[in-house]
Amino acid sequence: MSISADVVKSMNNRPAEERILDFLEVEQGLSEESAVLEALRCMGCPRPRCKSGCPVNIDIPAFINEIAQNNFRNAARLLKKENMLPAICGRVCPQENQCEGLCILGIKSKPVRIGALERFVADWERENGVETPDVAPSTGKNVAVVGSGPAGITAASELARAGHSVTIFESLHKAGGVMSYGIPEFRLPKEIVNAEIDQVLSLGVDLKLNHIVGRSITSEELLAYDAVFIGTGAGLPYFMGIEGENLNGVYSANEFLTRVNLMHANVFPEYDTPVIQGSSVAVVGGGNVAMDSARVAKRMGAKVYLIYRRREEDLPAREAEAANAIEEGIEFICCANPTKILGGPAVSGIECVRMNMCELDESGRPCPVPVEGEEGKFTLNVDVVIEAIGQGPNPLLASLIPGLKRGKKGNIIVDENGRTSIHHVFAGGDIATGAATVIEAMGTAKKAAQSINEMLK
Amino acid sequence: MAYTIKKATEIADKIFEVWIDAPHVAHNACAGQFVVIRTDESGERIPLTISATDGDLVRIVFMAVGKTTTQLSDLVSGDTIQDIAGPLGQPSEVKRWGRCVVIGGGVGIACLPILARELKAIGNEVIGIIGARNETLLLLEDELSAACDELVICTDDGSKGFHGFPADILKQKLEEKTIDAVWIIGPAIMMKITSIATLPKKVKTFVSLNPIMVDGTGMCGSCRVTIGGETKFACVDGPEFDAHLVDWDGLMQRQRIYPEQERQSLELYHEHKCRCGEKHE
Ligand SMILES: Cc1cc2nc3c(=O)[nH]c(=O)nc-3n(C[C@H](O)[C@H](O)[C@H](O)COP(=O)(O)OP(=O)(O)OC[C@H]3O[C@@H](n4cnc5c(N)ncnc54)[C@H](O)[C@@H]3O)c2cc1C
Ligand SMILES: Cc1cc2nc3c(=O)[nH]c(=O)nc-3n(C[C@H](O)[C@H](O)[C@H](O)COP(=O)(O)OP(=O)(O)OC[C@H]3O[C@@H](n4cnc5c(N)ncnc54)[C@H](O)[C@@H]3O)c2cc1C
Ligand code: FES
Numbered sequence: 001m002s003i004s005a006d007v008v009k010s011m012n013n014r015p016a017e018e019r020i021l022d023f024l025e026v027e028q029g030l031s032e033e034s035a036v037l038e039a040l041r042c043m044g045c046p047r048p049r050c051k052s053g054c055p056v057n058i059d060i061p062a063f064i065n066e067i068a069q070n071n072f073r074n075a076a077r078l079l080k081k082e083n084m085l086p087a088i089c090g091r092v093c094p095q096e097n098q099c100e101g102l103c104i105l106g107i108k109s110k111p112v113r114i115g116a117l118e119r120f121v122a123d124w125e126r127e128n129g130v131e132t133p134d135v136a137p138s139t140g141k142n143v144a145v146v147g148s149g150p151a152g153i154t155a156a157s158e159l160a161r162a163g164h165s166v167t168i169f170e171s172l173h174k175a176g177g178v179m180s181y182g183i184p185e186f187r188l189p190k191e192i193v194n195a196e197i198d199q200v201l202s203l204g205v206d207l208k209l210n211h212i213v214g215r216s217i218t219s220e221e222l223l224a225y226d227a228v229f230i231g232t233g234a235g236l237p238y239f240m241g242i243e244g245e246n247l248n249g250v251y252s253a254n255e256f257l258t259r260v261n262l263m264h265a266n267v268f269p270e271y272d273t274p275v276i277q278g279s280s281v282a283v284v285g286g287g288n289v290a291m292d293s294a295r296v297a298k299r300m301g302a303k304v305y306l307i308y309r310r311r312e313e314d315l316p317a318r319e320a321e322a323a324n325a326i327e328e329g330i331e332f333i334c335c336a337n338p339t340k341i342l343g344g345p346a347v348s349g350i351e352c353v354r355m356n357m358c359e360l361d362e363s364g365r366p367c368p369v370p371v372e373g374e375e376g377k378f379t380l381n382v383d384v385v386i387e388a389i390g391q392g393p394n395p396l397l398a399s400l401i402p403g404l405k406r407g408k409k410g411n412i413i414v415d416e417n418g419r420t421s422i423h424h425v426f427a428g429g430d431i432a433t434g435a436a437t438v439i440e441a442m443g444t445a446k447k448a449a450q451s452i453n454e455m456l457k
Numbered sequence: 458m459a460y461t462i463k464k465a466t467e468i469a470d471k472i473f474e475v476w477i478d479a480p481h482v483a484h485n486a487c488a489g490q491f492v493v494i495r496t497d498e499s500g501e502r503i504p505l506t507i508s509a510t511d512g513d514l515v516r517i518v519f520m521a522v523g524k525t526t527t528q529l530s531d532l533v534s535g536d537t538i539q540d541i542a543g544p545l546g547q548p549s550e551v552k553r554w555g556r557c558v559v560i561g562g563g564v565g566i567a568c569l570p571i572l573a574r575e576l577k578a579i580g581n582e583v584i585g586i587i588g589a590r591n592e593t594l595l596l597l598e599d600e601l602s603a604a605c606d607e608l609v610i611c612t613d614d615g616s617k618g619f620h621g622f623p624a625d626i627l628k629q630k631l632e633e634k635t636i637d638a639v640w641i642i643g644p645a646i647m648m649k650i651t652s653i654a655t656l657p658k659k660v661k662t663f664v665s666l667n668p669i670m671v672d673g674t675g676m677c678g679s680c681r682v683t684i685g686g687e688t689k690f691a692c693v694d695g696p697e698f699d700a701h702l703v704d705w706d707g708l709m710q711r712q713r714i715y716p717e718q719e720r721q722s723l724e725l726y727h728e729h730k731c732r733c734g735e736k737h738e
Contacts, residue, residue, distance in 0.1 A: 171674045173495055173502070173540040208481070209458060210542035212674060215490075216481040235676035239688065246681065246688075246707055248714040255677035263501065263671070269725050272501035272524055273671075274718035345710045396675055396693055 012116075016327040020298050023185040023266065026324065027091070030113075032072075035120040039067035041105065042112045049102040050114060055443030056154075058082045060099055060114055067117055076125040079118060080133060084157040085150060085196045085442065087126065088179060090119025091188050093439045094318050126195055132202050136163035141456045144169065144225040146213045146397060149177020150438045151231030151429025151445035153200050158449035159229070160203040164456065167225075168205060171212040174262060177233050179438065181262040182254070182289070184296050190261075214400035222401070227424045227452045230412060231445055234430035236392040240284065244341030245387075249276050253285070253293045253388035260296050278302045278384030282350045283330075284338055285388035286310065291321040293386045294330045304330045305380055309337040309355050309368045335368065336378075341385055349381045393431050401425075409434060418448025426452055459537035463514055465530075470593040471521045472564055473530045480513040482543040488572040489549030489665065489697050492517065493673040495540040496528050504670045504692070506642075507544055508567040515541070518567030518596065524722035531730075545673045546696050549663065551575045555637035556582045558630060559605070560623045560651060562643025563589055566596050568665060572640060573604035582606050584630060588623040588643075592616040624651040636660050641700060645709050652700035662700040666691045668711050683707050 012028045013019070019026050030038065042064040050060045059078055066075035079086045095101070095115035103111030125131070141164045145152045148170040160166045174180050179193045201207055213222055213232075222228055237252035239245055251259075256275065259265040263273035281297040283290050286308035294304045306325065308315060312334045315322050326332065335355045342349040354376045355368035370376060393410040405413045405421035411434055412427040414420050420427050426448040429441035464476040482492055491506045492515065503525045509516040521530040532538070549572055557576050561569045566587045577583050585605035589595045590613045602608040609626050610618030619626060623641075630636060631654060639662045641651045648664040655662045668680045668691050675693035682691050683704035689695065 171542060172672065173542065210540050211481055212542060212545065215544050216485060216542075218485055235674075237676070237678045239678065239681075241688075246683065246711060248711065252678040255671060255679045258671055258677055264499070268718060269722050271499045272722055274715045274722075276714070345713070394675065 013324070016329070019186065020328050023299055025189055026186050029123050030116050030120045032124075035067055035117060036070060038113050038117060039064045042068065043104065045104055049104060050099040050112075053098040053102040055098070055439045056083045056446055058118075063121065064112065064114070064117055067121065072121060072124045072128070073131075075121045077131065079121055080131075083442070084133075084154065084200055085438075086118050087122035087192045088150070088188060088196055089439055089442075090115050090117075090122055091192070092179075092183060092437075094437060096318070096320075098439070122196075126192075130195075130199060132199065133161060135161055135203050138165065139163040139456060141165065141226040142167070143227045143229065143452060143456075144213075144217075144222055145229045145231065146222070147177060147231040147233055147429070147431075148175035148197070148207065149231055149233050149429060149441060150179060151233070151431075151441040152177070152229070153197055154442040154445040155229040155231060155428065155449040155452075156205045157200040157203060158446055159452060160200070160205045162453045162456075164226075164453075166205045168207045169211040169213045169217060170207065170209050172262070173209055175207055175209065177231075178235075181258045182292070184257065184261055184292050186295070186299070187292070212396070214397040219401045223422070223425070225424075227456060228426065229445070229448055229452065230397065230420070230425065230427040230431060231429040231441070232394040232397050232431045234391045234435040235394045236410075237387070238390045238392060239387055240338065240389060242338060242340055244343065244347070247341055247343050247347045248345050249278070249343070249347035249383055250341055250385045250387070253283075253289045253386055254391065256293055256386050257289075257296065260300075266296075266300055275300075276384050278382065280380075280382040281305070281384040281386065282307055282338070282380055282382040283386045283388055285390075286315040286317060286334075287388065287390075288317045288321055289391075290388035291317045291325045293388050294325055295328060297384070297386065298328055298330060302384070305382065306330050306332050307336050307338060307350075307352060308332065308334045310365060311335060311357060314365050333380075337368065337370065338385075339377075342379070347383050347385055349379050350385055351377065351379045353377055391435050393434065398431065414448070417451040418444060419451060424455070459539055460541050462532050462534055462536045462538070465533050465536075467530070468518070469589075469596040471530075472518065472567075472594065472596055473521065474508075474516060474518045474567075475529065475532065476511070476514045476516050477538065477541055478513055479515045479541045479543075482507070482515045482541060483510040483513050486510050486515065486544040486571075487548035488551060488575045490544035490546045491673070491696065492541050492543035493545060493670065494529075494538055494542075496525060496532075496538050498539060500528075500539065501525050502540075502671060502673065504545070504667070504673055506568045506665070507571065509571050515543075518564065520564040523719050524726045527723060527726060542673065546692060547694070549575070549640070549697055550638075551579065553579055554581055554661075556584070556635060558584045558586060558627060558636055558639045560586045560627060560639065560641045560643070561588070562623060562641075562647040562651070563594060564596075565643030565647075565665075566601070568642045569640075570597060570600050570604050573601065577604065577606070585609070586611065586623045586626045586630075588612065590614065622651070623647075624654050627651060627654045631655065631658060631660065639663070640665075640697075645705060645712065648700065649703075649705040656701060663697045664700040664703060665696045666698060666703065666708060667696065668708060669714060682711075
């Protein structure tokens with residue numbers, strides 16, 4: 001097996017057999033003592049490499065130094081100067097590719113656990129009284145923010161702190177974007193998402209839920225604001241396009257996760273929204289979204305297969321997430337691809353073909369080619385299929401604003417300042433970059449908000 | 458944020474009309490669009506067509522069939538619901554067609570007034586045909602006879618108006634005069650059968666599809682339908698589509714994903730109501 005068990009050991013996880021029975025958080029935070037000890041490992045490099053790996057430019061050595069000195073309050077202030085969602089980022093950022101990946105200690109041994117420290121400080125502040133950052137005097141300018149995912153929330157906080165009057169429009173009944181409807185409770189408790197969003201709202205930001213921009217608010221009404229930030233995300237689910245895909249029991253990962261995370265279908269009938277409780281579930285895909293879907297299905301009591309077309313070492317998911325899934329008993333079937341979903345009207349199985357790995361393709365990974373003939377085929381008996389093969393930019397709003405330039409895949413085109421083809425309209429997050437990460441969404445949103453602040457001076 | 462019910466009336470057997478104070482929906486709503494509502498914190502998101510607007514108010518008309526619609530039917534003026542989002546979906550293709558026929562079956566009749574008025578306002582001649590199983594299930598007759606140039610009423614059992622189906626009247630009209638566009642809104646099976654009538658003369662025919670939805674904004678794919686062999690999301694690409702391209706059997710199959718859960722949910726609601734005593738009576 002190529003997913004290393006070490007990744008899991010280095011985390012502070014509840015035992016797998018216990019955690020698969022509930023939706024409570026898997027990874028446990030650091031205690032004060034262990035946080036201080038971990039912080040003391042930081043060498044305080046004069047030219048810190050970690051900082052350059054942070055999309056929102058947190059002064060990492062400085063906040064860690066405060067922890068080492070037992071000054072948790074100061075550490076929180078330093079963090080929140082650059083990042084208003086530290087408890088979220090501490091939990092879901094792929095630190096191994098960012099700050100921690102660059103930590104000098106990582107060359108010879110383990111990098112400083114920057115993510116765990118960030119989470120520790122944020123959790124400490126939440127328990128010991130949250131400080132609201134200062135807000136500049138009112139500028140009298142009105143800015144509209146579309147979407148309340150990490151991009152929209154970050155833009156709103158930057159803009160509000162600069163003294164603008166900010167209104168966020170969100171089409172769903174809850175703020176947070178993917179952090180609320182996509183990422184499951186056991187990785188990111190909703191209580192934490194709500195608390196961090198509330199902090200941004202306490203800067204005086206007006207949040208209007210159930211408002212679909214382009215519909216409830218027309219594009220003319222939107223463009224009448226002094227400036228606009230669009231952070232509508234990459235919420236359009238792709239389907240494989242194979243036979244049987246519309247059978248009852250086939251879900252996009254977005255639908256499955258929304259039903260459970262946002263609508264609480266896991267506790268039906270206490271909540272009204274249903275979801276099919278599969279006894280045997282096939283998840284198709286190998287990214288973080290696939291891992292989340294598989295782990296949710298597992299917690300609902302199913303036997304879960306994860307079908308991925310390349311090799312285990314090619315899995316695009318974070319190594320830690322894949323390792324967690326394996327530990328929880330998800331069966332990985334790599335080098336295989338579904339060809340047909342069986343059943344009618346309900347799903348009864350999924351037919352797959354094994355894949356041979358051939359020469360490298362343009363992504364530098366071996367190209368999967370189906371094994372021909374009967375020997376390549378196999379069938380799994382499942383009653384639910386979840387497709388987690390990717391999402392595209394949310395097309396609704398972008399298509400309703402005349403003159404807004406979009407790329408081939410439907411993403412909004414922006415320049416290096418986050419500005420779109422319309423002078424006072426900016427965009428950031430997944431709608432501009434394509435599906436990425438929470439912190440990248442925040443980074444691009446912060447940049448765009450700074451450009452807006454500059455423009456409105 | 459909660460939204461206030463301004464008026465709630467039973468207008469036909471188990472069919473209710475509710476006006477909700479929701480300026481963000483009312484101000485920009487067009488024919489063919491819908492709202493998604495959630496009654497309370499533990500509620501499901503369900504789609505309902507915008508039947509009319511008046512200033513800040515939005516009217517929905519629904520039949521109490523399951524948990525959420527039954528719960529909605531128990532609300533009275535002054536009560537609130539947790540969420541109403543909209544307007545959602547593409548507006549109807551309202552343009553100068555010439556002569557239009559708008560057909561409503563059962564609770565689908567509720568979708569016609571806003572459509573008929575918009576069509577007529579820009580100079581179309583509008584013929585309305587409405588049908589229900591029997592007289593007690595008919596609705597909005599007065600409003601529709603005012604909104605249409607001509608209104609024909611049908612009942613399956615002959616208890617009022619023409620004894621037969623809207624499809625019979627439609628066929629008759631198609632023989633008598635040129636018809637330029639037809640809308641058929643009602644249960645899937647009724648839309649499927651009625652739209653066969655316009656096939657021979659290839660009259661442009663719209664139907665409003667009602668698959669199970671979750672977000673209603675194009676982010677989940679629950680509402681996917683097959684139109685001319687292509688997958689479309691009814692909530693953002695529709696809900697109105699060319700009737701002659703719809704895969705009806707696929708639609709009807711996907712409307713029946715959760716029969717057991719729906720039954721359980723409704724039963725629980727009734728039980729709960731008994732235990733708490735009728736709140737509003
Ligand atoms: C299951 C899953 C797990 C993930 N796990 C991780 C992880 O562990 N770590 C990580 O860093 N990243 C993860 N990601 C990716 C990350 O969540 C996204 O990159 C990030 O949320 C993008 O932020 P955003 O603000 O651009 O968009 P979103 O979070 O998608 O938010 C967009 C918001 O805009 C709203 N909206 C859309 N259109 C309109 C409109 N017309 N009017 C009003 N509102 C509108 C939407 O309802 C939504 O709330 C995951 C993604 C998924 C799906
Ligand atoms: C675009 C659109 C417009 C609609 N307009 C109207 C309307 O104006 N008046 C009206 O009475 N009905 C309308 N419907 C149907 C209405 O949404 C369902 O009757 C309602 O969701 C039933 O909810 P329930 O909890 O009362 O019943 P349930 O017991 O949950 O379900 C009864 C039936 O309703 C359907 N249904 C259940 N949940 C959903 C859901 N989340 N989304 C869609 N359908 C569902 C199912 O096919 C089911 O068999 C519309 C549906 C769509 C998609
Ligand atoms: S209801 Fe979710 S995409 Fe249409």
